[in-house]
Amino acid sequence: MDDSKIDLIIDKHHAEESALIKVLLDIQDEYGWLSPKALKRVSEKLEVPLARVQQTATFYKAFSLAPKGRHTIHVCNGTSCHLRGAQRVLDKVQELTGIKPGETDPDLKFRLEAVNCLGQCALGPVMEVDGKIYGKMSPKKAAEPLKKYE
Amino acid sequence: MGVVTLTIDNKEVKAEEGMTVLEAAQSAGIYIPTLCHHEKLETYTACRICMVEVESRGRVRLDTACSHPVANDMVVKTRSEKINKIRKTLLELMLAHAPDSAILQEMAEEYGADKGRFEKESSFCIHCALCVRYCAEVKKKNAIGFVNSGTKREISFVPEIASQECWKCKECFPLCPTEALQAAYVLAGALTFPVAPFELR
Amino acid sequence: MAQIKSPEELEKIRQEVSTQRDPNRPCISICAGSSCLASGAGEVIAAFKAEIEKQGLKADVDTKAAGCPGLCEKAPIVVIYPQKICYVQVTPEDVPEIISQTVVGKKVIERLIYTDPNTGEKAAHEDEIPFFQKQMRLLIGDNMKIDPKSIEDYMAAGGYSALNKVMRDMSAEQVIEEVSKADLRGRSGSGFPAGFKWESCRKSKGDNTKYVICNCHEGDPGAFADRRLLEANPHLIVEGMIIGSYAIGACEAYIFVGDEFPQTVENARLAIEQAEKYGLLGKDILGSGFDLTMEVCIDGGGYVLGESTALMASMEGRIGEPRMKYDHGTDRGLWAKPTVLNNLQTWANVPLIINQGADSFAAIGTEKSKGTRIFSLSGKIKNTGMVEVPMGMTLREVIFDIGGGIPGDKKFKALQVGGPMGGFIPENLLDLHVDFEELNAAGLAMGPGLVVADEDTCIVDMVIYHLNFLANESCGKCTPCREGLKQMLRILNNITEGKGKESDIELLELISEVQQDAALCALGQGASGPLLSTLKHFRDEYEAHIKEKRCPGGVCKALIETLSETSA
CATH class of the missing domain: 3.10.20.740 (Ubiquitin-like (UB roll))
Incomplete structure (x- = not known):
């Protein structure tokens, strides 16, 4: 992994302790996840104890500690989607990909996340792959869109 | 003042x-x-x-x-009746983690708390954070911290620091109201410390 | 863009922007809200542009990627001005016909207009669609006329006239007086008087550095009203916050918003940038000597961040753990400086109050709840979307008259009001009014989302869903919240698996009581909301699971299997 950008991100925020969350968000944006190496680097440069960096990285939902896959699947599990059968869709996607929410498959093809609400309630149940929304999902319909991704 | x-x-x-x-x-x-x-x-x-x-x-x-x-x-x-009820229930919730803790048992007796009220929980930790805070605030070492949030929150040693600092300190052990800390330390040591501290071998 | 130096200059520019626009010039407005974009609005916009080019109409017809009007169910939405013909579920294939038939030929295409799902009646014009007609759209009514990425559009629709009025004619105290007189109450659900909060902060002796925060965290699953409004009309919020900051004497303002909503973040950032370019933010705003910076602050995600102390901890780069507070945020808030934190919808009302006057605002609503309320409607409802209703409307009117009721021929079972910590109410309580006191008295809260459940819902399953949500989203610091949720979930899961005991309900009530009394923050204290409201209104469903090993909603797998085994 090319981690040259980590220092640039940290410097952009002037290595300020108070910028911890912003720095982690930017690293997550850049690399798609927070590697152990990145956490250590942030701890050193911001002079924030590693224990606190780890707590922060595992506390906020925006961060992922599993390596990024080539594609990210979000299955919405908001109240509205739940009422419309999101759990069965999520079960199916887990079966199709062989991974649970928060995990990345060994081939680094997909990472799966169950998210709280994508705000797309009119289209529920909703699945999102790399930012593209697939609405009115059902266990049956979930397989088709996933075939498009390599 | x-x-x-x-x-x-x-x-x-x-x-x-x-x-x-x-x-x-x-x-x-x-x-x-x-x-x-x-x-x-x-x-x-x-x-x-x-x-x-x-x-x-x-x-x-x-x-x-x-x-x-x-x-x-x-x-x-x-x-008061209200306070007794709160303390009793809180103790019962904590006893699900650490039924053998002396401090909790003593309090349980005072408030009539039943240690079998709730199903046993796998970890011994009651999240008082004395170890975490003592290490951060007094020792300034931060060898132990919390990870995750909500019901998944737990204490976790930072191996890189713990392997350097903990075996010669261990001042947090007597602070722990349950036996959780020592257990976690032993486990973390066995699994991850690059060089297992001498005392634990 | 030259910086505007005085209220007079701003007025001149606002006039210019308006007069440059011919109200009779055809404009095709396509909703570019995130629901419409997800339903292909991007392709529709591209198709319109290409078709206009192709038919050589570029000099005569405008297109606009507009803010969300709220009818998400029928996405993508297109409105053709000046006639205000509204087409729903438009595809790129419909575009050539719309141009030739409607824009050029002035004819309505029947196939594309709104059909009422209940009466089958058709409505061609935006104003005639019952979904819009029955609302009171004071804050969102112009969304289709405004491209959220254009400050000029906002100005042409009357935007920044309130700021102008404030800077020209009003002292800070007068602004606060007006907001107090309008009886504007916090839209987060607490209903705290905004004017009082502003005044406390203005008068706070703590420090001269003061902050203003707009809470657009909206972590409720199934609610999207706040983020959709910020996305659709960001300048409305920016204007409200500039006015508020002026009144309070704040020098920095922040919009706190989730990173899961990229469209919202993008529009808000752009709006701030544009306001800076015009000199509506920055140093010596409109020559008044008042300085203000504004910034979007992305949160790291987590429902607990809606709690004010957790929100501020997170903004300071710390763990979003609530803490005990004995000072008011207006004395010691962000970075321990006097701070006003208001919900996004609270800020959205400020320009309206200044423009129309406190009396006109206070004339809307009930005795103690004034103005309108924006909700998102979701779940098992025909018209999923964002709606704005006057305070005092009944929930039944919102759900059935505007929302269109339940899809299919299913029966209504429950309405969730106030998000994961709110409650579920049965059909006979739908005549409750949208009113802070009335909802609070019923154990509900004025959250931004209304979620409808039909007869195929298992109430116990819904409660488990919400407690699971809170178990994940809680910070996990205090015992009653963390351990209480864990044990409640165990008991409830046992109930849905047919292992429930009659004493379970009593135990659940005990844990709830201790949580309410002893938890550290509002999340823990309110975590039992869904449980307690359903134990009150849907106790029979719990009893069916426990005593008869039966799931009335037909959801709990273990019980359905047991039943089929016994009947087989």
Whole structure:
């Protein structure tokens, strides 16, 4: 992994302790996840104890500690989607990909996340792959869109 | 600093402005149970066992004695039916983790808490954070911290630091109200410390 | 863009922007809200542009990627001005016909207009669609006329006239007086008087550095009203916050928003940038000597961040753990400086109050709840979307008259009001009014989302869903919240698996009581909301699971299997 950008991100925020969350968000944006190496680097440069960096990285939902896959699947599990059968869709996607929410498959093809609400309630149940929304999902319909991704 | 007068359990107590209800009670020899409180550490208000009833300016509220600031004419009750119920239930919830903890058992006796009320939980930790805070605030080493949030929150040693610092310190061990800390340390040592500390071999 | 130096200059520019626009010039407005974009609005916009080019109409017809009007169910939405013909579920294939038939030929295409799902009646014009007609759209009514990425559009629709009025004619105290007189109450659900909060902060002796925060965290699953409004009309919020900051004497303002909503973040950032370019933010705003910076602050995600102390901890780069507070945020808030934190919808009402006057605002609503309320409608409802209703409307009117009721021929079972910590109410309580006191008295809260459940819902399953949500989203610091949720979930899961005991309900009630009394923050204290409200209104469903090992909603797998085994 090319981690040259980590220092640039940290410097952009002037290595300020108070910028911890912003720095982690930017690293997550850049690399798609927070590697152990990145956490250590942030701890050193911001002079924030590693224990606190780890707590922060595992506390906020925006961060992922599993390596990024080539594609990210979000299955919405908001109240509205739940009422419309999101759990069965999520079960199916887990079966199709062989991974649970928060995990990345060994081939680094997909990472799966169950998210709280994508705000797309009119289209529920909703699945999102790399930012593209697939609405009115059902266990049956979930397989088709996933075939498009390599 | 001004002096304020308040009533705790029908007893008139003088306290310094800025003190907490707990400090005022302790100075007057009135006992309020605590678990996550430690005088060397910052107020934490997590275990909630020190909840008391505070009446101030005509309003009664339940609050943690370890954090609530004293005020003139405040009336504090350290025991009531409500408070007993809260402490009993909190103890029962914690006993699900650490049924053999001496401190918890002692309190359980006082409040009639049943250690079998709730199904046993796998970890021994009651999240008082004494170890985490002592290591950060007093020792300034941060060898242990919390990870995750919500019901998945747990203590976790940072191997890189723990392997350097912990075996010669271990000052947090006696602070732990359960046996969780030592267990976690042994486990973390066995699994991840690059060089297992001598004492644990 | 030259910086505007005085209220007079701003007025001149606002006039210019308006007069440059011919109200009779055809404009095709396509909703570019995130629901419409997800339904292909991007392709529709591209198709319109290409078709206009192709038919040589570029000089005569405008297109606009507009803010969300709220009818998400029928996405993508297109409105053709000046006639205000509204087409729903438009595809790129419909575009050539719309141009030739409607824009050029002035004819309505029947196939594309709104059909009422209940009466089958058709409505061609935006104003005639019952979904819009029955609302009171004071804050969102112009969304289709405004491209959220254009400050000029906002100005042409009357935007920044309130700021102008404030800077020209009003002192800070007068602004606060007006907001107080309008009886504007916090839209987060607490209903705290905004004017009082502003005044406390203005008068706070704590520090001269003061902050203003707009809470657009909206972590409720199934609610999207706040983020959709910020996305659709960001300048409305920016204007409200500039006015508020002026009144309070704040020098820095922050919009706190989730990173899961990229469209919202993008529009808000752009709006701030544009306001800076015009000199509506920055140093010496409109020559008044008042300085203000504004910034979007991305949160790291987590429902607990809706709690004010957790929100501020997170903004300071710390763990979003609530803490006990004995000072008001207006004395010691962000970075321990006097701070006003208001919900996004609270800020959205400020320009309206200034423009129309406190009396006109206070004339809307009930005795103690004034103005309108924006909700998102979701779940098992025909018209999923964002709606704005006057305070005092009944929930039944919102759900059935505007929302269109339940899809299919299913029966209504429950309405969730106030998000994961709110409650579920049965049909006979739908006549409750949208009113802070009335909802609070019923154990509900004025959250931004209304979620409808039909007869195929299992109430116990819904409660488990919400407690699971809170178990994940809680910070996990205090015992009653963390351990209480864990044990409640165990008991409830046992109930849905047919292992429930009669004593379970009593135990659940005990844990709830201790949580309410002893938890550290509002999340823990309110975590039992869904449980307690359903134990009150849907106790029979719990009893069916426990005593008869039966799931009335037909959801709990273990019980359905047991039943089929016994009947087989």
